[in-house]
Amino acid sequence: MNTITEYFSGERLQCLIGIVISSISIAFALYFLLQVKTEFYKGIAWPFIIISLLLLSICIGVVWRTPHDIERVTNYTIYEKEKVSLEEIPRMQGVLQNFKIIKVFELSLLLIGIGIVLFASAKGNSLLKGIGLGLVIQSAIMFGFDYFAHERGKVYFEFLQNL
Numbered sequence: 001m002n003t004i005t006e007y008f009s010g011e012r013l014q015c016l017i018g019i020v021i022s023s024i025s026i027a028f029a030l031y032f033l034l035q036v037k038t039e040f041y042k043g044i045a046w047p048f049i050i051i052s053l054l055l056l057s058i059c060i061g062v063v064w065r066t067p068h069d070i071e072r073v074t075n076y077t078i079y080e081k082e083k084v085s086l087e088e089i090p091r092m093q094g095v096l097q098n099f100k101i102i103k104v105f106e107l108s109l110l111l112i113g114i115g116i117v118l119f120a121s122a123k124g125n126s127l128l129k130g131i132g133l134g135l136v137i138q139s140a141i142m143f144g145f146d147y148f149a150h151e152r153g154k155v156y157f158e159f160l161q162n163l
Contacts, residue, residue: 004073007156011149012066015059018145022056025049025138043130044137047113051138055145077163084163092157099150106146109139 029048032041076083116132 002074003156003159004077005070007152007159008066008070008073010152011062014145014149014152015062018055018059019063021141022052022059025052025141026056039127040130043127043132044134046131047134047138051135051142055142081163084160089157089160092153092160096150096153096157099146099153102146103143103150106139106143110136110143113139 025048029045029052032045032048036042073084073088076088113132113135116135117129118132120126120128120132
């Protein structure tokens with residue numbers, strides 16, 4: 001398997017896993033809202049739903065476009081080598097820069113979630129404590145996903161630069 005196929009197939013596999021995790025998180029959130037119905041679990045449910053829907057939509061898009069991306073970049077390397085440096089390298093520079101920003105944002109959400117849990121625990125607010133815990137869990141999952149995607153992207157970017 002060549003580097004182009006490895007990169008995009010890795011993205012696709014990670015997103016297939018993301019679809020499963022998002023679906024499970026949404027199912028848990030709905031269970032918490034419709035069956036458990038305590039303030040704490042209602043609090044957990046909202047970050048689970050919001051962040052999981054975001055991850056789900058991103059992952060569906062990646063899975064959908066992966067075959068096209070493999071074909072597009074492979075064609076660049078065979079038939080239109082100039083497009084690698086004119087289109088794919090700048091695209092990946094943007095992707096890698098966005099990952100840096102997104103990871104800082106996700107770590108910020110994680111810290112905000114921890115702060116909310118601590119504040120809510122001191123105040124005895126179980127709804128807010130649930131929101132904070134849900135935010136911690138979901139932002140940690142998103143950070144993990146983006147960390148591995150970023151690392152995979154750096155390898156692919158280096159490959160592109162060496163073409």
